[in-house]
Amino acid sequence: MKRMMPWMITLLLALTLIALVVIMMINTNGKGNAPGAQQVQTVRLSADEIVEMTSTMTDIKTNLADRNYIVLTGFAFQMDTKKTKEQFDKIKDVRIKPLILRTLADMKPEDLQGMKGQDQLCAKLLELINKQLPEGKVVQVDLTDFILSPI
Incomplete structure (x- = not known):
């Protein structure tokens, strides 16, 4: 045994x-789903709806953490609703622009190199801006202009 x-x-x-x-x-x-998990359904927006829910900020200029570099950027922010866009437009110059300037001022030129660096910037701004909004949320941040130049 x-x-x-x-x-x-x-x-x-x-x-x-x-x-x-x-x-x-x-x-x-x-x-393929765990019990109780919800299906996420993506909604395709028309071009008109995207324009109605998107706000832009252009010509944002600031030095980076390395004072020998300057960056000139522009952003497009897509909101979840039209009401959120209205709220965003009211505070974008007093709350959002300073937040973007502070975020860029903490970054080094290497942090912004390539698509990965720019995607990380957009993701960071998305998170920080959503904390500032009184209601609703930003669903997407896109770079519309980007120039990184030594002084």
């Missing part, structure tokens, strides 16, 4: 492992 014990334990572990793999395969071959 003592000689068969390791074989029985190995066989039992193998069967348990196979059973777990089968259960996981059955669960993932189903709907």
Whole structure:
């Protein structure tokens, strides 16, 4: 009996492992969603709706953390509703522009190099701006102009 014990334990572990793999395969071959998870449905907006819910800021100039570089940028901010756009337009010069200037002033030229750096800037601004809005949210931030130049 003592000689068969390791074989029985190995066989039992193998069967348990196979059973777990089968259960996981059955669960993932189903709907692919966890119970209670909601389906996210994307809504395509028309060009007119995009224009109605987008606000722009152009000619934002500031030095970067490396004072030998200056950046000239422009942004397009897409909101979730028209009302949010109205709220955004009211505060964009007093709240949003200073926030953008502070964010850029903390960045180095290397942080803004390439698409990855610019995407990180847009993601950071999206997060910071949504904290400033009284209601609604910004759903997308796009760079419309970008010039990085040494002084």
